[in-house]
Amino acid sequence: MNLILQVPVYPLAVIHSKGMAMKTIKQYLVRRGPDSALVQGALKAHGLLHGFEVNFSGDRILLQKLDRDMILSKSYFVQVPLMMQSYELFFDTIVASDFNGRKVLDFSVPRLHRYKKSDVAFHFPSVPEDDVMDEYAHWYKPRAGDIVWDAGAHSGATSYFLAQMVGPSGRVYAFEPDDNNFEYLLRNIEMHHLANVVPVKKALSGKTGTVMFDMEGNMCSGIGDYLVYADARHLKPVLTLTIADACSEFGVIPVYIKMDIEGAELAAIREAAGFLKLHPIHFAMETNHLVDNEYTYKSLERLFPTFGYEVNSSNESGQMFTWARPTISHA
16 A cells, blocks of 8 residues: 555655656656545545545545535546645635635535635636735836736736736736636636626737647646647647737737746747847746756756846745846837
8 A cells, every 4th residue: 555655645746846757757647537545545546645635526626624625527627736835825815615614625516716805706627816916016017008918817816917007008918828728817807897807718828829638627827838738638729929929919028927837938038038138027937847857947047147137036935936127128
């Protein structure tokens, strides 16, 4: 029994810090699916190592720690270690239900979730977007009248907060190619009457054209080439734009771009280097993504200074973010 558990615990826990060998192991485990005794045993063992009790029941996974319960869809099993890592962040930022003296966050089905800090609620297909607007506004906080982009808009929570910052005279272009996420983006735009948000069913990337996109319908959707594990069952073609071509298509250059695009940020910035040297844009990006055996924040920290941008990264919030801004005037 111990031997069986030792095999999968290691890759599930540290896959994001390893290279292609770990990617291959994870793909093998993921193909076994959440009903595999091997995978369930691995996740339970990994949970015990970090103070969690993990149980599988029907189509749900229950994570328990102290007086807090988190319920996930069984289809979300690949992300269980990451959900453990972000456990406190979710309970600190999302309003939980009270049940028999326990705090419960149920992410197993689509529902309305409310953020504690802002007291604003959004419809989400499963796990809510992290409430990390302080991180996205760490170096540059959008102002009234700004044109900004939300690349990887998911269900539109970040788009909402950006929309409040730029006001009715500004614009938020919300890029979200995932079919399911895009439906929730539209739903939240309508619910909150966000007339200054422009939904864009395309992905930002390193080329303009078409790519295969893993439509998981949640926060882990992304371009297949950049995901640690892309499920062939969910791959569908989507339209992509480079930063320069998107500016041309919309007829405006943003002053700020928020990016959470699951590894594609490196290709997008690399392709846009010449454009960004001439057109100053502030960036705030989630960069805990492994591309070519290196986290994207490390690659971006080397890349941005080559065309005149200051850059910094930090994981003090519990997630890795990278910020970049031009250091020279383009007046």
